Amino acid sequence: MNYPGGGAQRGTSRRWFLAGGAAALLGAGAGVAAEFWTHETPPPRRPTPPQVLVDAAAAERALLADLDATTGGTPAVRSVIRQVRADHAAHLRALTELIATYGVPAGGRPSSVLGSASAAPGTPRTRAALRGAERRAATAAARRADQLTGGHAALLASIAAAETTHADLLS
Amino acid sequence: MTADPVQSAWQAALAAEQQAVFGYGLLGVRLAGAQRVLAASCERAHARLRDATALAMAAAGVEPVAPRADYPALYPVPDAAAARRLALRLEDECAVAWRVLYLRAASATESAARGLRAPAQQSLTASAVRATRWRVIESPSRATDPFPGI
Numbered sequence: 001m002n003y004p005g006g007g008a009q010r011g012t013s014r015r016w017f018l019a020g021g022a023a024a025l026l027g028a029g030a031g032v033a034a035e036f037w038t039h040e041t042p043p044p045r046r047p048t049p050p051q052v053l054v055d056a057a058a059a060e061r062a063l064l065a066d067l068d069a070t071t072g073g074t075p076a077v078r079s080v081i082r083q084v085r086a087d088h089a090a091h092l093r094a095l096t097e098l099i100a101t102y103g104v105p106a107g108g109r110p111s112s113v114l115g116s117a118s119a120a121p122g123t124p125r126t127r128a129a130l131r132g133a134e135r136r137a138a139t140a141a142a143r144r145a146d147q148l149t150g151g152h153a154a155l156l157a158s159i160a161a162a163e164t165t166h167a168d169l170l171s
Numbered sequence: 172m173t174a175d176p177v178q179s180a181w182q183a184a185l186a187a188e189q190q191a192v193f194g195y196g197l198l199g200v201r202l203a204g205a206q207r208v209l210a211a212s213c214e215r216a217h218a219r220l221r222d223a224t225a226l227a228m229a230a231a232g233v234e235p236v237a238p239r240a241d242y243p244a245l246y247p248v249p250d251a252a253a254a255r256r257l258a259l260r261l262e263d264e265c266a267v268a269w270r271v272l273y274l275r276a277a278s279a280t281e282s283a284a285r286g287l288r289a290p291a292q293q294s295l296t297a298s299a300v301r302a303t304r305w306r307v308i309e310s311p312s313r314a315t316d317p318f319p320g321i
Contacts, residue, residue, distance in 0.1 A: 076311075083315045090317035142292055145277075153277035154321075157292050158270060161299040161319040168300050169307070169314060 049102040052144040053095060056156060059137055060092040065122030066133065077127055077170075084134070084166045091159050098152065131170035138163035177284040180272040181228060182236045184294065187268035188221040189238035191261040194245050201254035206308065210258060213301050217265070220294060227290070231283065255309055262302035269295040270320025295320050 067085045138160045145156035195214035202210050225235040248254050273291035276284045299319035306314040
């Protein structure tokens with residue numbers, strides 16, 4: 001049997017059915033979500049990273065910036081700079097990964113803890129100035145290591161040793 | 172006194188220093204000129220550190236591990252290249268031993284253990300510097316190690 005406008009009615013009914021189903025699904029979803037937010041305890045927030053780790057990452061960024069800005073030197077010095085730069089990049093990666101395992105302060109943004117991806121422009125340095133910077137960095141890393149415990153401390157102790165080798169290479 | 176993990180790491184560091192002294196005696200004769208001078212300097216540094224470590228352990232009431240009569244794993248050292256490789260290995264093994272001591276001391280709560288952090292840091296650094304000097308000779312373009320002792 002044909003009904004005038006029957007197709008339209010069926011279409012309308014189907015649309016209402018679909019809309020009703022969607023509403024029911026949305027309602028159920030909202031209920032589930034409400035249930036979750038009401039009864040589920042949010043996962044415990046990890047503490048913020050120790051400030052000395054954040055400072056160590058910032059120090060690595062500064063050293064990298066100065067090494068990038070230093071374009072002169074003999075081929076032998078350039079070779080040392082390349083190796084030293086690669087080491088500092090490895091230090092920064094390790095520290096950044098470690099810091100990323102922590103939460104961020106309330107109201108803070110990850111970048112405020114991890115620092116900007118691009119450091120401030122560096123300053124071209126002489127070989128002697130780079131050597132001095134590496135020595136100071138090694139001393140600072142050892143001091144920071146002393147403020148930490150366990151694996152974090154041992155990582156910074158190793159970084160301090162590496163930076164001393166850099167100073168020795170630049171002698 | 173320190174906890175057992177710290178003591179065992181301390182003993183391992185001393186054992187690494189004893190092995191280094193023995194090893195440099197073995198390899199030094201294969202080298203000449205500046206490299207022989209470097210080996211002799213490294214040997215003296217390790218001997219000083221070995222003695223200082225044993226004294227510190229005794230003062231802390233820890234019986235220092237005795238050196239072994241021989242270290243067969245260090246042989247053979249047929250030529251200068253093998254001697255340089257062995258020198259680097261000795262330094263790397265010392266660096267690992269001192270870093271492990273640093274880690275254990277940094278994980279301990281006792282003040283005596285915490286007091287070992289400074290000498291462990293110094294010794295780790297000293298071995299890292301010596302290892303770098305050997306690597307400069309072997310492969311100047313890959314002389315550094317970003318994480319000594321790890």
